[in-house]
Amino acid sequence: MIHHVSLGTNDVERARRFYDPLFELLGLRLLKSDRTGAHYGTGDILFSLVVPTNEQHASAGNGTHIAFQARSRKMVDEFHALALKNGGRSDGAPGIRPEYDENYYGAFVFDPDGNMVEAVSHSAK
DSSP, X not given: OOOOEEXXXXXXXXXXXXXXHHHHHHTOEEXXXXXXXXXXXXXXXXXXXXXXXXXXXOOOOTTOXXXXXXXXXXXXXXXXXXXXXXXXXXXXXXXXOTXXXXXXXXXXXXXXXXOEEEEEEOOOO
16 A cells, blocks of 8 residues: 655745646645645645755656546546646646546646656546
């Protein structure tokens, strides 16, 4: 079982401008933030954006991505639109991904640090 996930960032404030509206949509809230990181969850921290402790430049992992559960296809659409509005770039517009499952509806984006994140729903609506 996963306790929490962290992604690196080079600019906590820029990362917050990107993730705050996405997590509000998905039902997570900012629990703690300072110059070294922003931490989101529902009670316990589930997801963090952190400046690397080794003081090296944060970089995205090639082939790594985090998928967030969306309650509906409409929420996936909103996630994608919000991500693009707040500094992200698309890596796959919202749509059915039959290569994964006939009901897999997802959208892929890169955050401002180059991390790939996704919203996915298996809902028929």
